[in-house]
Amino acid sequence: MSANQEVKLDKNTMIVSETDHKGNIIYANSDFCQIAGYTKKELIGNPHNIVRHEDMPKAAFKDLWETVSSGKIWNGIVKNKTKNGGFYWVNATAYPSKSLDGSLRYISVRVKPTDIEIDNASLLYKTLD
Numbered sequence: 001m002s003a004n005q006e007v008k009l010d011k012n013t014m015i016v017s018e019t020d021h022k023g024n025i026i027y028a029n030s031d032f033c034q035i036a037g038y039t040k041k042e043l044i045g046n047p048h049n050i051v052r053h054e055d056m057p058k059a060a061f062k063d064l065w066e067t068v069s070s071g072k073i074w075n076g077i078v079k080n081k082t083k084n085g086g087f088y089w090v091n092a093t094a095y096p097s098k099s100l101d102g103s104l105r106y107i108s109v110r111v112k113p114t115d116i117e118i119d120n121a122s123l124l125y126k127t128l129d
Contacts, residue, residue: 007035007088009112015090018097021104023048032110033096037083048108051080060104068096068106077091077113077121089118 009015015035028043036043036051043050052061056079067074073095079089081087090110097107113121 003086005086007082007086009035009088009090011095011112013112015108015110017043017048017108019048019106019108023106025050026105032054035082035088036080037086042083051082053079054082055087055125057125059128060125064094068094071096077117079121079125080108089113089121 013031013035014029015032016027016029017025017032020026024045024047025043026045028038028040032038033040033043038050049061060076060078063072064076073093075091075093078092079087080090091113092108092110094106094108097105099105101114
């Protein structure tokens with residue numbers, strides 16, 4: 001796999017991760033590791049934006065954080081980058097939760113988006129900063 005190459009998710013792929021209240025990864029499932037090209041050890045403890053693609057507008061992540069910080073569920077189409085410079089599109093849902101000790105955390109579940117969702121998101125993101 002070379003840089004700028006797209007990794008297409010399988011319809012059965014479900015990427016799951018959890019972050020602490022600051023956005024640092026505390027859990028990553030095997031699909032996340034496989035698609036993004038990182039080991040669990042490389043992901044855990046790092047900020048989730050380790051997979052942020054430069055094509056993604058800051059406005060999208062601002063909206064995500066404002067939504068989940070207010071206790072609501074956020075959903076959107078996101079372009080992420082792989083460790084080796086490739087990319088993958090996901091239909092992401094993120095929501096706040098509490099750990100057993102009461103500390104705030106965020107859970108994100110990502111699945112394969114449709115081609116139409118990707119096309120619409122690509123057009124929208126070109127209009128945002």
